[in-house]
Amino acid sequence: MTDTTPKNAPYAVAEEYVTNFREYGFTHIPGLIAADEVARWREIALDTIESDGRRAGMGGGGTALRTTSDPWWQHDSLSGLVRHPRVGAVAEQLTGMPLRVWSGQAYAKHPHDEVPTIWHEDLTWTPLDSPVNVNAWIALVDVPVERGCLVFLPNSHKRPGPHRADTVAAKSNATTYMFAEWPELEWGPRVTVPVRAGDVTFHLSTVGHSSGGNTSEEARLAFITSYTGATAVFQPRPGHLHLDKDLEPGQPLFDDRYPRISSFT
């Protein structure tokens, strides 16, 4: 990752976040989205999950995590959040690379869905060849520890490769595959990151992470935008599912469905 001056300079965050992101593989940026804007997106995300939600594939182990159905471009209501200029600009600043959207979905972990999200990294589940993949996890409500905030394995992106597990094997042992594949990760430090509504955490696809169950009385509501390198190529491995039937293996991503951050207004 090289240092670049972000195109959207007014949206740039302090250099300490860039340093943290590159050192640990994730960073937490408080208050990136203003309170009134978050309130609006919270309503829209909830409505979209209620009208067109499904059970999230990432749950493993029985969590009832609900998500808006893929692909994001079928939900006009969510387009403004997927193309959020500040969130996109920060993703490019952190990675130092030109990026495009890969996916964007709202997720609700309902009260007393107490099953944690499995330990995983995202690369194994991503049917792309790309110089970088990064997720922005946008908190639409306050997420204290008891509501199931994210837990990261700092520095886990620096482990020796290969960084992808076999997707078919990982699927059949979803709750245990990560520590089975990279046993040393089980014994490293873990960082639990409670967040306020409007905060955003960013993490690389090679970083191990999970989240706790929701033992609280309120839904945990978040929006996850996944970005990939502007030059990314669709390259599914055995076991990958992807709903865009117009994409052929080896093909670059279409600008209309996978917009470049530089095209956001």
Ligand SMILES: O=C(O)CCC(=O)C(=O)O
């Ligand atoms: O929201 C969660 O529980 C997990 C999120 C996640 O895995 C991700 O953002 O990559």
